[in-house]
Amino acid sequence: MADTATNTATIEKVPEPKRSWGDEAEEEESSTTVPELSIEGLKIEEEPITTLVDEPEDSNIEAVTGDTLYSTATTFEELNLSKELLLGLYVDMGFKRPSKIQAKTLPMILTPPYKDLIAQAHNGSGKTTCFVLGMLSRVDPNVKAPQALCICPTRELAIQNLEVLTKMAKHTGITATCAIPMDRDASSARQVVTDQVVIGTPGTTKGWVAKGKLSIREMKILVFDEADHMLAEDGFKDDSLRIIKNIRDPKNKNTHCQVLLFSATFNDTVKNFVSRVVSDSNQLFVKKEELTLEAVKQFKVRCPDEISKLSVVKDKIIGLGEKVGQTIIFVHSRKSADMLHSTLAKEGWVCTNIHGAIDKEFRDKIVKEFKEGLTKVLITTDLLSRGFDQSQVNLVVNYDLPVKHGSYGEPDYEVYMHRCGRAGRFGRKGAVFNLLLTERDSNVMDKIQNHFSQQVAEVPNWDSDEDFEAALKSARLLD
DNA sequence: AAAAAAT
Numbered sequence: 001m002a003d004t005a006t007n008t009a010t011i012e013k014v015p016e017p018k019r020s021w022g023d024e025a026e027e028e029e030s031s032t033t034v035p036e037l038s039i040e041g042l043k044i045e046e047e048p049i050t051t052l053v054d055e056p057e058d059s060n061i062e063a064v065t066g067d068t069l070y071s072t073a074t075t076f077e078e079l080n081l082s083k084e085l086l087l088g089l090y091v092d093m094g095f096k097r098p099s100k101i102q103a104k105t106l107p108m109i110l111t112p113p114y115k116d117l118i119a120q121a122h123n124g125s126g127k128t129t130c131f132v133l134g135m136l137s138r139v140d141p142n143v144k145a146p147q148a149l150c151i152c153p154t155r156e157l158a159i160q161n162l163e164v165l166t167k168m169a170k171h172t173g174i175t176a177t178c179a180i181p182m183d184r185d186a187s188s189a190r191q192v193v194t195d196q197v198v199i200g201t202p203g204t205t206k207g208w209v210a211k212g213k214l215s216i217r218e219m220k221i222l223v224f225d226e227a228d229h230m231l232a233e234d235g236f237k238d239d240s241l242r243i244i245k246n247i248r249d250p251k252n253k254n255t256h257c258q259v260l261l262f263s264a265t266f267n268d269t270v271k272n273f274v275s276r277v278v279s280d281s282n283q284l285f286v287k288k289e290e291l292t293l294e295a296v297k298q299f300k301v302r303c304p305d306e307i308s309k310l311s312v313v314k315d316k317i318i319g320l321g322e323k324v325g326q327t328i329i330f331v332h333s334r335k336s337a338d339m340l341h342s343t344l345a346k347e348g349w350v351c352t353n354i355h356g357a358i359d360k361e362f363r364d365k366i367v368k369e370f371k372e373g374l375t376k377v378l379i380t381t382d383l384l385s386r387g388f389d390q391s392q393v394n395l396v397v398n399y400d401l402p403v404k405h406g407s408y409g410e411p412d413y414e415v416y417m418h419r420c421g422r423a424g425r426f427g428r429k430g431a432v433f434n435l436l437l438t439e440r441d442s443n444v445m446d447k448i449q450n451h452f453s454q455q456v457a458e459v460p461n462w463d464s465d466e467d468f469e470a471a472l473k474s475a476r477l478l479d
Numbered sequence: 480a481a482a483a484a485a486t
Contacts, residue, residue, distance in 0.1 A: 154484080201485085202484065206485075333480090355482080356483055381483090383482065383483070408480085415482095
């Protein structure tokens with residue numbers, strides 16, 4: 001067994017400076033527009049939607065490393081990033097210093113011998129920046145061939161990651177492209193990729209490689225975003241393994257390729273599996289009991305029937321949601337997304353709807369409008385449960401609770417956590433409303449509470465405006 | 480009894 005001497009270290013909790021930067025969610029808010037801080041018990045005059053609090057608690061991360069010594073940086077300069085990247089970080093992104101996960105992982109990514117990495121960190125703590133800076137640092141801008149590849153579970157996430165990377169790459173001369181499903185015309189006209197970075201979904205990426213449009217010969221770094229899902233049995237396991245195998249196949253005489261796995265969640269099963277996939281790797285895991293949902297305030301609302309559930313959305317949540325920011329409503333299926341959307345639209349409520357059965361161009365338009373703040377309420381399936389980064393979202397509604405496929409009433413804890421993580425990005429305030437109708441819903445909710453060892457507050461009366469206002473006040477979204 | 484995804 002090549003099991004090298006491993007040491008397990010637990011990072012001590014240190015008091016954090018009051019404001020923290022370095023997250024990809026911060027780009028649109030320069031230091032001039034963001035209020036200083038919300039302190040417990042202190043009223044802040046500015047709009048609550050832009051109030052920042054302490055960085056999410058990703059402090060107790062268990063690190064397993066080999067015999068290489070890694071530093072933990074407190075400034076981006078210490079990370080040995082190129083001056084072009086620093087310029088992008090400070091000027092274009094408005095970042096000030098690395099978040100904890102960035103400080104820990106970047107030395108691991110950038111220090112030879114470029115070991116593989118499995119990294120877990122809370123939603124909204126700046127994981128994207130880790131692997132984007134990692135890719136951009138390892139790429140040689142003078143070599144006009146793909147050298148970094150990032151695989152994501154959805155088109156939407158691939159596009160979002162490309163946007164972040166393009167912005168950070170502004171002064172480096174590095175170019176990037178998306179390998180995602182396109183119109184027939186666009187995909188048939190596809191030329192051989194000369195961009196240094198490719199960000200894509202599994203099928204299209206595989207297809208490009210098979211057709212000789214994407215060379216993996218010079219690939220130095222391969223990233224899986226939402227890696228637990230990308231390597232899960234009911235996720236993209238087969239595609240992902242094939243891509244890794246292909247890139248690392250000695251027969252292909254490729255350059256050595258470093259593999260990075262990032263996610264906010266790794267359940268025990270997938271954790272065990274990915275540890276075997278990238279066996280000689282650096283590993284950062286959040287302790288189970290530390291992976292909590294403290295960033296957002298959760299509520300449950302018992303509704304007597306379907307009509308009242310609908311009325312909660314219409315008469316309680318949409319109005320309050322528009323007042324404090326943006327809202328995402330999660331439903332179980334494409335069909336229920338369409339139904340909820342048309343029901344609300346028919347009655348004049350303004351909202352949009354997105355899922356995998358909608359035209360790709362239209363999906364892009366829906367996301368763009370939402371990210372620009374033109375629309376305030378977005379109904380979606382689990383298409384957007386992972387990774388979707390819109391800092392103005394502070395209300396999440398589980399119109400249907402997330403349950404595992406093929407089981408009767410078994411909650412999907414990972415999906416629950418990811419959905420909640422769409423609100424309260426990078427330490428902002430957020431609230432989650434879980435709408436309960438059946439006995440089964442109550443059981444699912446109970447199991448979720450047990451799993452996260454957390455009591456979810458109940459909105460006493462589904463039909464009381466005051467109760468919902470009180471809920472938002474306790475989530476500190478309203479004064 | 481699901482979502483996504485290159486078919």
